Amino acid sequence: MITPPGSTIGIVGGGQLGRMLARAASHMGYKTHIYTPEKDSPASHVATKTTVGAYQDTAELRAFGQSVDIVTFEFENIPAETLEMLDYLVSVRPKPGVLFTTRHRLREKEFITAQGIKTAPFAAVHNETELHAAVKKLGVPCVLKTTELGYDGKGQVVIREASEAVKAWAQLGKTECVLEGFISFSAEASVIVARSTTGEMRCYPLVENQHRDHILHRTIAPAPFIDTYQEQAVHIAKTLAEALDVVGLLAVELFVTPDGLIVNELAPRPHNSGHWTIEGSPTSQFEQHIRAICGWALGDTRARSQCEMINLLGDEWQQWEHYAKQPQAHVHLYGKTESRPGRKMGHVTIVKG
Template identity: 50%
Template sequence: MTELSENALKPGATIGILGGGQLGRMLSVAASRLGFRTHIFEPSATPPAAHVADRITTASYEDAEALAAFAASVDVITYEFENIPTSALDLLETLKPIRPGREALRISQDRLTEKTFLQDLGLQTAAFADISDQASLDAALTQIGAPSILKTRRFGYDGKGQARIKTPDDAAEALAAMAGAPSILEGFVNFSHEVSVIAARGVSGEIACFDPGENIHRDGILHTTTVPARLSAGQRMDAVLMAGKILNALEYVGVLGVELFVTPQGLIVNEIAPRVHNSGHWTQNGCAIDQFEQHIRAVAGWSLGDGQRHSDVVMENLIGADMDRVPELAREPNAALHLYGKAEAKPGRKMGHVNRVQKPQT
């Protein structure tokens, strides 16, 4: 293994993963393909990742002893979600490298910080304003106007912690829905469709992007991602350059998801996620090296895959009762099932996805 960079992990090393959901699960499988072991840290019992991990620690993020033992047993630490308690990160970073680094987490944990960061990079975002009370909301609505969306600055996902403001009359109710949490008002963006770029940066600074995918949401949750996305060659290049700009500014190591709105005025960044992303699941059946392996390669200090795509893919999420369709999906030709091993198919719960592989158009 002499030709990998000096700090590259060798097969046999252990990757620590904070979070044992489906992303941790698929990261664990990808790590195994490169000969790595994984150790999952997850507070809840029987997490999906446990079925395919070498070790699992079931403990709270407040349990300093468990965190220290976890760190001692791994060679590098990564994560499947961005809302890791700061105190846990403060402890872990003294013990082992955390990749991607703290800066990416700090920025993506807070919508206001994130939007400000993006704007400072010269990237377009929706108009936005910091909201702390009715007065700041009223002032912001005067400037940004309605329709617009009020969102909590932190801990939102899959449409949670959001309230639409169709007219200024909705303002009070929307603010009440935030339950006193620091919030951000985002202006309405008139976009034709949403795409996302799954991009990666390695320890030595090299960058590789997967082909942008086109996303369709239902009830605030990603429904399908289709590659290739409807984008002009220029838009495609813009999307990739924007992702690269973000990765470089953060001195990022790992995979990052960037959601973009396609508008006549160009691409507008919706949000970034400092981790593997649901809209990148298509790579499992469209590329020789998928987003999960790409992330593991980056955090392990390996060279990245180039992101080449061998097939067109439509990824569809299986949510809640969609599990009843599994027998029918299993009979579809060229449909690759990926189920997460979750016990209960609750409404709105991501239970799996299916990648429908198409031959590339020639």
């Protein structure tokens, strides 16, 4: 099951996660080939090769699939048919079925609860009757989310009064949604587990995530509350990774509550809250993902020291000069030419002591 160094790893998606995956793969002796619809993508700057093509372009996809030894992906919203077609030609890791579950908030929550793991209480919304029934069942405040395509707080609305429900659903385009009970958490956290082709699993330490406008602003690694919750976090992450049969990384976003951890959502890929591992752990999450999908032994996941990761969103990327003067700060910029409010342009990891 080992994909030997020297092979070419195909990466679907050309963002910063693909860029950092390609860098890790390169230092491990692999070539990389990016498939993305975006011209001049962050990943294309560092990959061995890039194909710019649409996810529906079967001819381009076939040529890509035939030219690589293994395929992985760096984001969730790839059409299911694209990965299924690639999986027919070459081994896709993790398997497309993993994305089928995790990209759809309703399927995801049903899957998690079926493993005996807690999520926010939820109900499906396909029409107004279901919407009213769901609000009645879960009470206010509650959060209405589209089942698909949401990220960084997009595709969700908080409902504070039952009378706002119809307007909230209209705001989301009256598409299939999931209504969630509002969790009054004391903090948000995440844990990343890696699972290799052999079934070996390793977890990184639990980290605390602080959001601004629903976008990750800062990660504190390890989390200040790690001693209380690490064991439960590891249990949750390993149970879900095994049940999903993930090969690669699985990031688990969590709410910390007085009754323990509640799962918010899953991502079967490197995660923004794991960027601290590049400098803060013996094995970065990107190297670990490549190790897992290529069948290597997994690397050490300890935290070498206390770290803080700060996202540089929109024009904040210009702060690079300020951070560059600090000896403990490691500046990462993603090579994006256009800065938009909230766009992830780079990050800084401060390694403390």
